[in-house]
Amino acid sequence: MFRNLNAVSPKKDWFAHELDDLSHAKVSSSEYKYNKGTEIFGEAEPAKYIYQVVEGSVRTYKLLSDGRRQIGAFHLPGDIFGFDNYDVHRFTAEAIVDSTLRLVKRESMERVAISDPAMVLNLVAMTTQNLRHVENHLLLLGRKTAKEKVAAFLVEMHGRLTGAGAIALPMTRRDISDYLGLTLETVSRSLSELQRCGYVTVTGNMKREIVVLNVAGLVLLAEREAANEARSGMDPG
């Protein structure tokens, strides 16, 4: 339904490739379907598998005891997740929509890795990629305003869901708000304001299709990161 509008992200091939190779070679992989809303794995569960989204979308999150939720990432087709840890998952993962996932036994992955440094370097690179994303998200959660957060979200999705002119969001406003550290009402209001200011058009019967009219403007709003004056030199040696 939504996915018809979205092409699979062309990035991540450095690893998707690896996984494909492995599925044809040394590492056993198989595909499973998960219905919308079902749990893929729970926080603190033993991590037996590593997952790749084939079709659909997944959210990974942590909870506080009173129900407050923080979504750490959305995983879209091509993305790999669940390699969070060496033995136990640190997140809960749920299918946002009906999804197909490829599963690889962590154990067999590691068996290959132990004798294949290049493979391990890929794992490091993947983890580093996660780290980069999460660290940027720290800045967003800790220091950006609601409007900036929503703009940043749209920029991120614009880069990952290259639709036919429109972004087809698979997630609800509540998911977005739990990703951005806001309430769903604030997300809604911010989206309306961005639309009012001509940055985007919000369409679709569930208002989940976003036409981005002014990417540069959104980026300016969202990514006011200090243009870091990359001083070189400064060598302590």
Added chain:
Amino acid sequence: MFRNLNAVSPKKDWFAHELDDLSHAKVSSSEYKYNKGTEIFGEAEPAKYIYQVVEGSVRTYKLLSDGRRQIGAFHLPGDIFGFDNYDVHRFTAEAIVDSTLRLVKRESMERVAISDPAMVLNLVAMTTQNLRHVENHLLLLGRKTAKEKVAAFLVEMHGRLTGAGAIALPMTRRDISDYLGLTLETVSRSLSELQRCGYVTVTGNMKREIVVLNVAGLVLLAEREAANEARSGMDPG
């Protein structure tokens, strides 16, 4: 001055050990001193070295163009940092107090790693450790209240700075606030309230020595993480 009160954290030895080994063996390392407030490396600078705190403390942070700052982590004696990326630093690092750091050339580290899978696994484990910390921090920044944030900060420091009855914080209220996504006034007020409620005593001439009176209470305040009902089974295979 402050460090006299704090013993070096006994954890992290899995890697400190590696680094020590390496410094004695295949990887060249050397020590440098950085004065309080000086930059160790800047965001987007090429990452030539990996660092370990020998003495002192370091903050790593990102900035927005208008000066808003998000501190991602504090690095205390024994901690390793700067292995954020494969080529470029994603953070700025500064010495919080006069500090001594051990530097290892990333290049030589990688030269060893490429032929030593166990070494690379250590690098993965280190990165995973970072990931775990940062992910917990997402939940804190996105979903916890000011009081919970400060309590969580104290619990963290209580675990890392095992002082003689007191925690001797090396950082200012501003640093703490930029770590927790608050203002320094709110941090100060929250600390005062925690003191009023009997959780801690705040002493020292700069009010940076914290005597924790009720750890369990602080943990309860801070870590209301959902007691995750680790459902086992659920094997999709």
Added chain:
DNA sequence: CGATGACTTGAACGCCATCAATCGCTGTGG
């Protein structure tokens, strides 16, 4: 059709930010 779920919008509240005054300690120069 009535029920449910997702979204939007309005109104009022409250937590935290902002602005501002004050205190204590340190270092410096008259």
Added chain:
DNA sequence: CCACAGCGATTGATGGCGTTCAAGTCATCG
């Protein structure tokens, strides 16, 4: 030695952004 500037921290007063509470719309579904 003391006056004074400067920094870090606390505390109070006020305000605003985002939350909370509450309608109300629209689409889907039994």
